[in-house]
Amino acid sequence: MAGVTEHTVDVVLPCLNEAEALPWVLARIPAGWRALVVDNGSTDGSADLARSLGATVVSESRRGFGAACHAGLLAADAEFVCFCDCDASLDPGLLTGFVAAVAAGRADLVLGRRRPRGPGAWPLHARAGNLALAHMLRRRTGLRLHDLGPLRAMRREAVLALALTDRRSGYPxxxxxxxxxxxxxxxxxxxxxxxxxxxSKVTGTWRGTWHAVRDMRAVLAEPPHTAALGGTR
Structure with missing residues (x-):
């Protein structure tokens, strides 16, 4: 669609020691979009590698997935903002359709529902935790979602108005x-x-998955947030 291939989209890529995956991920950022690699304390040269590959690097010293994501959101200035993991598990090129749907007014937030490809793509414990959270999300919001995947697109000003506060695994x-x-x-x-x-730094082990579920249960226990009521229209 017109405009989406121009510089109207920033892609936030939270990064902690992802030098192995960065070339694959950054090569798949759509032409004209800006990659915002948020370095969350990498020790493997990820930040320098990302710069050499043409990405804009944002440093976030406070550890946490949410801290890295939000730092990228605050650094973004495009009309649309996307999020994608930086570990080569998801192709950011797929975000073009997501942004097109938001730009056309067919949705305010588009999420990628993950469909595993190949052995080990989605460990059982991580999948079980995701299913449990999706069920709790339905009870809390009525949204009949199947996944809380990290591949997503929305308008930047709209998501800023949500005033997100979580800086750990509960951010998504x-x-x-x-x-x-x-x-x-x-x-x-x-x-x-x-x-x-x-x-994986979050769901690579049962312990990591448990911490993520704990963080997300705390989010679900929060009272309804009213600051941004009324949607994006």
Missing amino acids: LQMVVRAADAGWRVREEDVPYLPRAGR
Whole structure:
């Protein structure tokens, strides 16, 4: 669609020691879009590599997935903002359709519903945790989503108005919960989910998954957020 291939989109890529995956990920950023790699304390040269590959690097010293995502959001200045993991498990090129849907007014938030491709793409414990959270999300918001995937697109000013506060694993869920509270139209699109490069920092173990679920349960226990009620229209 006209305009989406121009510099109207920033892609936030939270990064902690992802040098192995960065070339694959950055090569798939749509032409004209800006890649915002948020370095969250990498020790493997990820930041320098990202710069050499043409990305804009944002440093966030406060550890946490949400801290990195929000730092990228605050650094963005495009009309549309997208989020994608930086581990080569998801193709950011698929975001063109997501942004097109938001720009055309068919949705306010588009999420990628992960469909595993290949052995080890989505460990059982991580999938079980995701299913449990999706069920709790339905009870809390009424949204019949199947996944809380990290591949997503929306308008930047609208998501800033949600005033997200979580800076840990609950950040992606808080975004969806507050979007629902604000009356956003949320939709899912199937996306291939590939075996990641390297080891997951969040759901690579049962312990990591438990911490993520704990953070997200705290988000679901929050009272409805009213600051951004009324949606994005």
